[in-house]
Amino acid sequence: MTEGESSLNLLKLQILVYIEKYKKVTDVAKELDMKQPTVTFHMKSLEEEMGIALFESKRGRILLTDAGKALYPYAVKMTGLAAEARKAVQDYADLGKGILHIGADSLIGTIHLPRLVNRFCRQFPGIQIELTVQPSRTVQELLYNHEVDLAFYYSQDVAAAGIKEDLLLEDELVVIFAPEHPFSSLKSLSDQLVAQHFFIQHAEGSFMRDFTRSYAIESGIHLWERMIINSPESVKHTVEDGEFISFFPLSGIRSELASGSLQYLAAPGSAGKSVKAYMAFHADQPYSPLREQFKQFAKQHINDQDMKP
Structure with missing residues (x-):
């Protein structure tokens, strides 16, 4: 295999990766700064090399076939490793x-x-x-x-x-609340107390969401999730307004504790541990x-x- 062919195969695999991401040839061409017919040519060429259809058109989108989906994780790894190799050489050329x-x-x-x-x-x-x-x-x-x-x-x-x-x-997960919240007069919390107050849940796929859901199951309670916010800063600002509580890493409320806009208590039961x-x-x-x-x-x-x- 010549150097040109090797480079071309990586390009074809990169096109397959981008097809899975964008689902449109025009978007892939834009990403690679290529013309659309060139992208289509390489797609067909890759299918010829593999001896099987890798792409299919459905409702105006280009999707991977089952064979294309089987090839996809290897394409991701190969193109990723190629990028790492180039980057490693560039790093040695000039560490600055x-x-x-x-x-x-x-x-x-x-x-x-x-x-x-x-x-x-x-x-x-x-x-x-x-x-x-x-x-x-x-x-x-x-x-x-x-x-x-x-x-x-x-x-x-x-x-x-x-x-x-x-x-x-290592950090500590705590329950955060505003100075005027009823929790401010307490010295400790129970699972039942946490369950009785409006709770802000964190974003889907986040560590905090997984943690709070596990905590609720282990404690046998149902959190009163009145709001879901995907920004930690927005969680803090909403809690500062007075009604809501939430779980948060202690290291993340340093400035709010210093200013007095937030207070906290140790999380109850199994939740009160370091992460x-x-x-x-x-x-x-x-x-x-x-x-x-x-x-x-x-x-x-x-x-x-x-x-x-």
Whole structure:
């Protein structure tokens, strides 16, 4: 196989990945800065190479056939590894330049990473950080599919096969409420008290949502979920208004405690325990000086005094 053919095969696989994402040839062509007929040509060429139909048209959309779906995870891994290989070489060429793709769940992406990324960029002005903030499960999927170099998330689950997790910090989950809320006169909470007040639930796929649902099942209570919010900052602001309560990591309400706009009590029963935040990456990833640089930076600064609650 010649160098040109190898490069072309990667392009074809990238087209298959984008077809699954966008479902339209025009959008794939735009993403790859190619003409639509060129994309169609490579799609047909890939089908000829595989000896089977990989794409089908339904209601104006291009979908993967069963064979295409079987090929898809390998296409994701192969194109992802190719991108990593190019990036690793570029990192060695000039450690003062490069792009680092980071995924973070909405808690760490709101609480800790903005300060970390800001400090890192000040220290290494030639580096560009692309930070994607999504619910925990989405971030884990991005990492598994090689779409981010590093992932930061709270978790109580065992890491997926091939994923290595470094413990960044241990946090405490607490019940937050406004100073004028009835909880402000209490010294402790019971499961039943938590169940009697308006509760703000976190976003689908988030660690906090999974945690609160598990807590409710284990405690035999039904949380009074009057609102679901996908932004941790919005959760805090809504709680500050007085009526609602919610679960939140203690490290995430540092400034609100200092200003007096929020108060907290330890979560009752089985909920009142520490949770862990991780920095995760592929165990078999090729060495990248830029990624290693950020990993060491994160470990060094995540526990700095002004990063703590």
